[in-house]
Amino acid sequence: MVDADQQRRSTVATVLARALPGTAADVPLAMAREILDVLPDLRLLDDARAAQATLEQTIERVQAELDRSPWTVELPPPGTSLSEALRAEARLLRRTTATKTGTYAIGFTAGFDAFVRALEARATTVGPQPRPGVATDSSAPVVPDERPNSVRLAVSSRVAGLPADPAAREEYRRILIGNELVRYGHDTGVNSTEMASAIANLVLAALPEIDTLPEARDALQAREEELLALWHRLAVAQAECGLNAAETRWRNALARELRQQADTVTPNAGMTDSFTIGFSLANQSLARKLRARADEISVLPVPIDPWALPKRDDEPES
Structure with a gap:
């Protein structure tokens, strides 16, 4: 299965090959790698989507666990x-x-x-x-550590570092791409900023999702808030049923x-x-x-890391 980064490299290489006829066959792909390396927004976008998918799977697991409470089942005595x-x-x-x-x-x-x-x-x-048995005291529920999601922090940092104006963001990226094109000028014949800028426009047109990072950040944050609320609900429900960590x-x-x-x-x-x-x-x-x-x-335990996908019961303990 071709991942998103490989697909983009192929797309950019195709654009460059068409815009620069006569260039050696291996040059467009090499240039595509370099261009994508100076555009971290796209890899961060992939990271955000992957993190959101994990959060959504975890939300389903926690909601399913809440739906089957109070976890009553015939078991041998303590x-x-x-x-x-x-x-x-x-x-x-x-x-x-x-x-x-x-x-x-x-x-x-x-x-x-x-x-x-x-x-x-x-x-x-x-x-x-x-078996320790269910707790008989009314101890406070163990809630997950509200540590920030590292992926969202990275995405938020990148969004904050980009120009706020869409036209300025596009110009910033055009310059980054143009610099890489000029650097390959000996192999491609790109010998002016005007020519580099025109080809950079073609590359950016082939990468329309590059400017969706703020939306990805907002979606990720919304899923985080939803999951954290569910973990808190689960912690309270388990505590009310006397399910301590040992049990x-x-x-x-x-x-x-x-x-x-x-x-x-x-x-x-x-x-x-x-x-x-x-x-x-x-x-x-x-x-x-x-x-x-x-x-x-x-029983689905409430974790320290609220963003991790919970392990199955048949997976070894870490």
Whole structure:
């Protein structure tokens, strides 16, 4: 997939090649790189868009978490270790077995037992980590650090450093591009500021988004404010439910174990006999149950960095 910067280099190189016929084939692309290097607005624009996309994904995650509060789910009592909790999940799975007949049933039963035994085996290897239990005090919610978004700071700094008048901004960029064109004059024949200015106009016309940085900054700030408000709402809601940091970590550790166990299951390609089909389908069915159970157990923790995309429950802790 071609990224935005590569696409712009190609666009600018095409403009230069047409405006400077007879120039060696490799020169327009080299000039395009140099020209884009003196126009940081475009890369900052890409950074702002990427940061906004991350914020929007995070907003969806936090809103979904708020929608499913108060995070009530049947769990073993405080003091239960992760090992004991996994064995309890294995017992729950065994209650779901179904009566089936024939070779398929034998395969299904074998796959079912193999899956549950693997979960029980994992229970013997995890650390103790007892469940702390929900908090009974009314401690203040932990809220994210209101540190500024570094991307927005960079974009805001660039916008503040540009001329406020649109015509002055265009002239400023025309001069920057023209200087690069003159620098390549030996290879291209650009030997006057008038000629450089005319070609610079063509380049700027091919980059219409270059003057949208203020809008990108404003959009990014709006998403930041929306996300920060959601994080505060989530922090308050979790505190009201007694979900302290230790309880959240334990629940997510259990959810992570369940997801990782489910992820050991892969569909068997090309299976034909009834036993293998039954074995595989039993594993896939139980894997789906574990993932659904992990979704119920997990809690989205309120982070220190409010702008980072939250990790999935099956990702390792940093």
